[in-house]
Amino acid sequence: MQTAHPRLFSHYVAILRSYLMDPVPDKVAAARSVGTLAVTANMSTLDLAILHQNAMVELADEFTFTTSRNGRLKQACGFFAQALVPMEKHQRDTRKTNQRLQQHNKFLRLHAAELAQSNKKLAKEVVRRKAAEAAAIKGHDEHLALFQESEVMQKKLRQLTRQIISAQENERKEISRELHDEVVQTLVGINVELAALGQGAALGMRALQTKIARTQRLVENSVNEVHRFARELRPAVLDDLGLIPALHAYCKGLAERKKVKIEITAFGGVENLADDRRTVLFRVAQEALTNAARHANATVIKVLIQQIPNAIRMEISDNGKSFQVDKVLHAPNPKRLGLIGMRERIEMIDGRLTIESIPGKGTTVRTEIPLAPAASHP
Ligand SMILES: Nc1ncnc2c1ncn2[C@@H]1O[C@H](COP(=O)(O)OP(=O)(O)O)[C@@H](O)[C@H]1O
Numbered sequence: 406m407q408t409a410h411p412r413l414f415s416h417y418v419a420i421l422r423s424y425l426m427d428p429v430p431d432k433v434a435a436a437r438s439v440g441t442l443a444v445t446a447n448m449s450t451l452d453l454a455i456l457h458q459n460a461m462v463e464l465a466d467e468f469t470f471t472t473s474r475n476g477r478l479k480q481a482c483g484f485f486a487q488a489l490v491p492m493e494k495h496q497r498d499t500r501k502t503n504q505r506l507q508q509h510n511k512f513l514r515l516h517a518a519e520l521a522q523s524n525k526k527l528a529k530e531v532v533r534r535k536a537a538e539a540a541a542i543k544g545h546d547e548h549l550a551l552f553q554e555s556e557v558m559q560k561k562l563r564q565l566t567r568q569i570i571s572a573q574e575n576e577r578k579e580i581s582r583e584l585h586d587e588v589v590q591t592l593v594g595i596n597v598e599l600a601a602l603g604q605g606a607a608l609g610m611r612a613l614q615t616k617i618a619r620t621q622r623l624v625e626n627s628v629n630e631v632h633r634f635a636r637e638l639r640p641a642v643l644d645d646l647g648l649i650p651a652l653h654a655y656c657k658g659l660a661e662r663k664k665v666k667i668e669i670t671a672f673g674g675v676e677n678l679a680d681d682r683r684t685v686l687f688r689v690a691q692e693a694l695t696n697a698a699r700h701a702n703a704t705v706i707k708v709l710i711q712q713i714p715n716a717i718r719m720e721i722s723d724n725g726k727s728f729q730v731d732k733v734l735h736a737p738n739p740k741r742l743g744l745i746g747m748r749e750r751i752e753m754i755d756g757r758l759t760i761e762s763i764p765g766k767g768t769t770v771r772t773e774i775p776l777a778p779a780a781s782h783p
Pocket residue numbers: 692696697700701723725726727728733741742743744745768
């Protein structure tokens with residue numbers, strides 16, 4: 406008889422035979438043990454059924470199964486049922502284990518889902534932290550850049566302050582020197598004349614008149630000099646009469662002293678500008694005119710004040726020798742503050758300053774200051 410489990414088959418046949426010959430309940434245990442062996446051999450219920458079938462064929466010569474009268478068939482069936490018991494139990498156990506495994510799997514799946522979610526959260530957190538870190542680094546860089554910029558600015562400011570202080574000092578020195586040279590000398594001269602007058606009471610009337618006239622001229626000169634200082638420091642006429650008269654007065658004095666021709670063309674509406682703006686224009690004109698007279702050797706200087714859309718433009722141009730504007734304005738350590746001060750004043754009132762110096766033609770200083778809304782409606 407062909408079978409996949411020959412040893413088990415013979416064992417089964419032997420035990421079945423023994424049972425059929427003497428079917429006592431004790432032998433039920435033997436049937437069960439065969440079932441257990443079948444489970445161990447990894448047999449299915451169907452395999453066991455076939456094995457039982459084959460055993461029946463094997464024993465067909467020894468026992469009569471065709472009639473149910475002697476009950477052999479029934480006994481054989483009972484035997485088979487007992488052999489199935491361990492298998493059934495095994496299957497039940499397997500089912501239970503499977504159920505447990507399924508539950509376990511379900512739990513694992515849940516746990517895995519939770520893990521995936523917390524992984525996702527972690528990944529997000531990592532991204533957030535990285536971004537925060539990058540932002541912190543960037544913020545630090547920006548902070549450093551700003552800090553360095555402010556240090557440079559502070560340095561510049563300190564430098565400028567020192568320059569302003571030294572410029573003020575120079576100006577004071579100049580005023581003091583001129584007061585000494587011009588006014589004091591004249592006063593000393595007057596004193597000498599007066600002393601001579603006191604001693605020479607015996608002088609004739611004519612000589613006396615001549616001396617008095619000379620002394621009067623000296624006094625006049627002193628008065629004029631003192632007026633000039635006062636005008637240059639702060640021309641009263643700018644406050645009392647306005648920008649255009651102040652410019653006329655200043656240009657008249659400058660033209661006489663420096664032997665230069667100065668022409669003024671001015672738009673009257675400029676007087677509607679606020680005080681501080683007119684002062685800026687006056688100071689810029691004063692510096693540009695002095696520069697043209699002092700540095701350019703110009704023969705003619707023109708002052709033009711006109712209205713352009715939304716702004717007032719002032720130009721001071723000379724026909725003298727040119728100079729390198731950029732070099733003066735962007736000198737790393739400027740000693741001269743005229744042009745720089747001009748630019749500072751203009752920028753303080755949101756204006757623009759351009760200086761054009763062309764060899765053979767001369768220099769033009771051009772400023773444009775925006776018309777404040779109130780200034781156009783006096
Ligand atoms: N209109 C001008 N023509 C020729 N050179 C000029 C003129 N204005 C300025 N400069 C040159 O620019 C320099 C700087 O001028 P500024 O800043 O006013 O200082 P300062 O007048 O005290 O020398 C002058 O020393 C001069 O060489």
